[in-house]
Amino acid sequence: MSEQVQPTRRRPVVGAVPTKRMTSPTVNGWEPAYRYGVIAADVLCTVVVVALSGVLLSANHLTFGPLPLLALQAVTILVVIASLYVNRVWNTSVLGQGAEEFRRLGRGLVGAVVVLGLGGLAAGLPGARLWVFLVGPAIALVAFPVRYLLRRPLHRARGEGRCLLPVLAAGNVDTVKDLIGRTRRAPHLGWRVDAVCTVDGRAEIGVELDGIPVVGRFNELAEQVRRGGYRIVAVTPDAYWTPRRLQQLAWELEGTGTEMVVAPALMDFAGPRLHVTGVLGMPLLRVSEPTFTGIRRMIKLMVDKFGSLLLLALLAPVLLTVAVAIMIDTRGPVLYKQRRVGKDGRQFTILKFRTMVTDADKLRAELEAVNEGAGVLFKMKRDPRVTSVGRVLRRYSMDELPQLFNVFGGSMSLVGPRPPLPEESAKYGPDMRRRLLVKPGMTGLWQVSGRSDLSWDESVRLDLRYVEDWSLALDALILWKTIRAVTGGAGAY
Template sequence: MSHQRIRIATILSDLLLINGGFALAYVIRYQWQWLRPVSPSFWVPFADYYGQMLLLNILLIFTFIQVRVWRRKRGEFWVDELSRISYAVAAGIGLLSMIAFFVQPTPFSRLMYFWAFLAIVVLIGTARLLRRILLGALYQRGILADRVLVIGSGEVGRSLIRTLLARPDLGYKAVGYLHDGESENNIGLGRIPNLGTFADLQNTLSERPQLHTVFIALPGEMHQQISQLLRLCQQHGVRAQVVPDLLQLSMNRVEFNNMAGIPTLGVRDVGITRAQQLTKRLLDLAIIVLGGIPALLVMGIIVLAIRLDSPGPVIYKAMRVGKNGRLFPMYKFRSMVVDADRHKDELKQFNQADGPIFKMKDDPRMTRVGRFIRRVSLDELPQIYNVLLGQMSLVGPRPPLAEEVSEYKPWHKQRLSVIGGITGLWQVSGRSDLTFDELCLLDIYYIENWSIALDIRILLQTIPHSLFGRGAY
């Protein structure tokens, strides 16, 4: 199904829900009689409202077009979409009320219009939310997503790819990138393949006719090459968009100011501010207080299971690297045999992860209970203690081992600029199925785009990802 067909299906479903909402409003007003009873002399059959319902359809089609309710806006949050829907419906209902005031049709009920507004907004808003969830799941698997090519692997290109990886709901799937020819920028970007330099665009477009969009993220001084690339995309019928580098800064780091009529550009500090850290800390503590008792009960069961399953301590402690490279002891439920660390070197040849991290799907050091609690991430529960101590947060980049950090490239170390977390954007985007570069890209995106809403979204998404054990080993 193309995006055009999705748009047509959305319009048809909205029209169906408009009429369904109007019918529901009639039931609420005349059958259930909420807020005010209906006098028998004023009771009318629903058929008497057919004319007003038809007029409302016409008015809402007009307001939906004017407010651009049916126009696709990538990256728009559901709350923003619901706001536009509410505004359009309110405008349509308002116009219907004005017409009814002058015409004085029979029947005429102001409460009927009130319930119609609420019912239509709730029905269409819920439908849009369900559509987002369904399309998000499809986009996550690459279904219906537009195939895109990124030209440029500098800071702007990496920032763009971070966004594409972190926001599959945008409906884009990067099939590869072309670097700008500079050796220092010719780096790995996770599973997104390097297809050559920007000079290879002609061959890339010919070999990949399914490409929908090309994002050009080259330095601003390459304006002549950018113009050539734009013409080349136009010749192949591929949509091209230029990402302005703004002195090699991502847009969320640029601050626009007005100084007595003179526009100025500033640079925001990257990372989470002190005020945001305090807000994040209060959120962590509030969630721990609310979920403390259930968590303790689950932890008690896990302690008993580990004791019965294998000899040795229940808690495993390992030194991890926290914010700004500070070491701290991180706690987990023991999921392996007691001397597991001594056998790590013997198993490195079976490592299934790239980069400096070690991951093995069928690790022979795992205990029976350990295999289960690792799959559903329950082995991480003791880290609540690290959160209480302020060494970690509920959400954030995963704290690495010191031996892993020693192999980091300079740009990897950006993930160490904030406090690490129990869960994070990496966990709800694939967990161990991700490459190390992708993990770092997602962590940097999280740091640059942090918000309370993002933390809450990650926490809510962690629950189903943990229960189903997606990408966990």
């Protein structure tokens, strides 16, 4: 992903008089190019799938009554594109980051399927049902991977410090430092804090905060935006920010083209559980309960059942090859069985390919002094108990393939928190016990975010985030990212 125009980093002088009033921030050349590229990719995927579907059905002599096939294809393309537009699939605020992009794409395609299905039913078109349920899923199977592939060069560029949106942060020192740290740890999200405003125009020491210049006070915020051309104003918690002052700031930012983002001070929720509503003239954040039942959970259960069965059938030669390699390498059973804690604290037996010597559990007590694991976990990068075949299996997570039997049996899910040992869960506090509200998974946010390289606190945060903000789109994104995480082998030992 190349960037045509990238604004240079500014260090405005506090109290300086602006010489020119900016009506809007500079739009980088990559932004419209990326958006138009996504639009073109979605349209192309739709046209290609609809065209190939038409060829397939024509070869089988399927007709649609009085409606010519070409007309049906044209209507289908228009309905899909219109549904994507109505669902704001191409909104720049969601492109290239998070699961919301895929969630909107899914909603748009489902909406198109509903409209086409009802239209075909109303028109009494023979074969319309087959057409709709062929074209809809086929477009999704093509469009979702294409969207992800478009992200890769964008995220690479952001990791190199390009294609980032300049942010002006305004809040107390601690909350702004937290924001700066988060943006640096996750540059793929596209934010770069270029300047800070505090209540008194100062940081803890001098006029910089973690290397970012403090350019003014809160009451100078709007003027600093006009002067600096920031794309986003991120307001973090501070006693100064009363509802009246936030409203006044929003008015002052009107016409600047700068987006104002307010971080809630009282909660750490995100995703589909968070809703903004207006009651009695007041904007309220509604937090819905986590969904542990219902139609979406039924869909997840069906995906687990059919997905694990399909993977077991496809990977049967691999499973057999690994089993033979383990038997040749060392004496002992091929499978390693261990008690783990699952949903609602119920214990189950997890299956893995054996990667250690047969008396590994007895030797663990001797290695506790050199434990490199985070929190209550036991991990070693160079564990002497691991066999030569086991090192290869662990690097590419092939030792976990037998867990597909656990998924098919219902004790695990394809995606979920890491299944803990009984002695680990016994040390859980009230917060960590929320991990047990859902089935543990073969993969999860911890798997695609660094695995064993994560700190204990970060592992906890990721597992709790999954439990609190679960969605089908998040599951799909994790499964897709798992392929890259496993083939890369990072954090696996």
